[in-house]
Amino acid sequence: MSTFIGIAIIVFTCLVALWIVRIAGKGVREFDESKHESFLGK
Amino acid sequence: MSAHSHEQDKHELHKFGYAQELLRSMGGFSNFAISFSIISILTGAVSLYGHGLTYGGAGMMGFGWPIVALFVMFVAASMAELASAIPTAGALYHWAAILKNKRWGWYTAWINLIGQIGIVAGIDYSVALFADPLLASVFNYTSTDTTILIAFSIILLSHGIFNHIGIRVVAKLNDFSAWYHIIIVAILVVSLALFTKGGLNSIDYLFQVGETFSDKPYMFAFLIGLLQAQWTFTGYDASAHTIEETVNPRVRAPWGIFTSVAYSFVIGFIMLAFVTLSIKDAGAATAADNAFIHVISEALGGTFGSIILWLVTAAMWFCGLSSITSFSRMMYAFSRDKGMPGSKQWAQISKKYRTPAKAIWLSVVLSFCLALIDYIIKTVNPEATYTTIAFLTAVSVVGLYVAYGIPILLKLIAKRQGRFQDKHLGPWNLGKYSNFISVLALIWIVFICTVMVIPPNEMAGYAVGGMMIILIVMDLTYYKKNFLGPQAALSTSMDEILRKERELGEG
Numbered sequence: 175m176s177t178f179i180g181i182a183i184i185v186f187t188c189l190v191a192l193w194i195v196r197i198a199g200k201g202v203r204e205f206d207e208s209k210h211e212s213f214l215g216k
Numbered sequence: 217m218s219a220h221s222h223e224q225d226k227h228e229l230h231k232f233g234y235a236q237e238l239l240r241s242m243g244g245f246s247n248f249a250i251s252f253s254i255i256s257i258l259t260g261a262v263s264l265y266g267h268g269l270t271y272g273g274a275g276m277m278g279f280g281w282p283i284v285a286l287f288v289m290f291v292a293a294s295m296a297e298l299a300s301a302i303p304t305a306g307a308l309y310h311w312a313a314i315l316k317n318k319r320w321g322w323y324t325a326w327i328n329l330i331g332q333i334g335i336v337a338g339i340d341y342s343v344a345l346f347a348d349p350l351l352a353s354v355f356n357y358t359s360t361d362t363t364i365l366i367a368f369s370i371i372l373l374s375h376g377i378f379n380h381i382g383i384r385v386v387a388k389l390n391d392f393s394a395w396y397h398i399i400i401v402a403i404l405v406v407s408l409a410l411f412t413k414g415g416l417n418s419i420d421y422l423f424q425v426g427e428t429f430s431d432k433p434y435m436f437a438f439l440i441g442l443l444q445a446q447w448t449f450t451g452y453d454a455s456a457h458t459i460e461e462t463v464n465p466r467v468r469a470p471w472g473i474f475t476s477v478a479y480s481f482v483i484g485f486i487m488l489a490f491v492t493l494s495i496k497d498a499g500a501a502t503a504a505d506n507a508f509i510h511v512i513s514e515a516l517g518g519t520f521g522s523i524i525l526w527l528v529t530a531a532m533w534f535c536g537l538s539s540i541t542s543f544s545r546m547m548y549a550f551s552r553d554k555g556m557p558g559s560k561q562w563a564q565i566s567k568k569y570r571t572p573a574k575a576i577w578l579s580v581v582l583s584f585c586l587a588l589i590d591y592i593i594k595t596v597n598p599e600a601t602y603t604t605i606a607f608l609t610a611v612s613v614v615g616l617y618v619a620y621g622i623p624i625l626l627k628l629i630a631k632r633q634g635r636f637q638d639k640h641l642g643p644w645n646l647g648k649y650s651n652f653i654s655v656l657a658l659i660w661i662v663f664i665c666t667v668m669v670i671p672p673n674e675m676a677g678y679a680v681g682g683m684m685i686i687l688i689v690m691d692l693t694y695y696k697k698n699f700l701g702p703q704a705a706l707s708t709s710m711d712e713i714l715r716k717e718r719e720l721g722e723g
């Protein structure tokens with residue numbers, strides 16, 4: 175049972191990594207410089 | 217990369233009031249490589265292998281490593297988003313200062329600095345812990361705390377020299393280091409898979425829980441053992457600290473932060489799995505001076521084991537090299553905003569090498585002092601039960617993760633107040649999942665920082681607490697009134713910025 179849980183955690187961690195890569199990749203592809211404003215903390 | 221892109225990168229930096237003083241020559245792989253080299257699965261996971269095995273048994277590698285990696289990915293993703301939005305070398309400190317105010321920035325910088333001292337000292341001490349016994353067997357002397365300290369000093373010195381002579385050399389060594397780590401892990405894994413005497417244990421052994429070689433109850437011991445994985449996953453802020461030396465930084469640096477963690481998780485797990493599956497007697501391994509050396513020697517024999525250990529020690533050396541780069545850039549950026557005593561000195565750039573030479577040597581001296589203090593304490597009190605490596609690594613985990621957490625928290629607050637909006641996000645962002653991921657990251661940081669200072673690591677808590685008291689005194693007596701913060705740079709005229717760049721030959 176603990177082997178099954180351990181492998182499930184590893185697979186889940188890999189899927190989370192791929193999910194974040196997908197979200198961030200989308201952000202990079204769809205970035206519109208004209209709508210961006212630098213945050214200068216003024 | 218075209219000249220146009222280089223101008224864009226400079227223009228982005230000018231918006232924050234800073235000149236392009238450092239040499240911008242790092243590509244995406246170099247930026248990834250510096251964080252991957254500092255995470256260095258062959259340093260953290262290996263030097264604290266005995267710690268993890270002693271407290272959590274074999275299950276520490278099967279469960280501890282992926283659980284820590286999962287939550288660290290949330291921290292890395294949250295930081296990557298900030299790096300893309302605010303691409304300056306001050307990174308954590310600069311983010312905190314402009315998301316809230318200069319005092320938050322000042323404290324973040326110092327806490328980050330404490331963590332950086334711990335990580336450099338911890339890494340180079342790890343190199344010394346492995347190199348000194350190996351050298352002792354070659355040159356026929358006895359390895360002691362004193363010879364380890366001497367080896368540590370020589371290693372630190374070598375890192376100072378390489379960093380001084382230039383980012384191009386260091387970037388090339390970092391690139392090599394990334395490949396070197398992967399190749400050494402591959403050699404180690406294949407060797408263990410094919411040549412382990414008596415064969416590997418069954419896969420169930422890797423996920424075996426309930427066995428600890430400490431005097432603590434298992435669940436408590438397991439939490440203490442998490443230091444092994446948690447310390448390994450530190451230092452990836454290096455991709456942000458070298459952001460002013462990276463081409464197309466708003467995309468490449470965040471990828472460097474995140475992918476260095478993700479790849480380290482996968483490659484590190486494969487390595488730990490095979491090492492653990494080759495254990496013959498876990499009790500004997502934890503009782504040995506160095507559990508990793510014991511396991512490898514038992515599995516592969518003395519000679520082959522020694523060769524592997526020399527290769528691993530070299531990987532650790534590369535890790536230390538990168539960590540000095542990161543530390544010095546952080547200190548350079550903070551001094552540029554006059555946040556430290558003697559700031560004018562530490563912010564100076566070597567005209568010949570375009571590196572913050574004085575900040576590099578200050579990093580070396582501070583890291584040496586931390587290890588020296590620990591050496592003196594242990595000389596005075598030989599009965600001390602904690603290990604030097606656990607002390608140094610716990611200090612770095614707490615310092616670094618508190619510094620990672622502050623800007624993430626301030627980003628959430630600034631968003632809630634409507635000051636930080638979607639238009640401020642850089643190209644690398646987490647979209648609608650940003651807040652969710654940031655909250656998970658913060659929960660983990662609070663949890664792990666608490667775990668890192670409970671006994672037997674209470675000395676790390678005292679050290680960080682003591683340093684915090686010094687910081688509060690410094691703040692209240694001087695910096696509260698006199699520190700201007702990175703906001704002051706915004707008033708720098710373009711003429712002044714261009715003059716600084718001309719002085720360094722930046723066209």
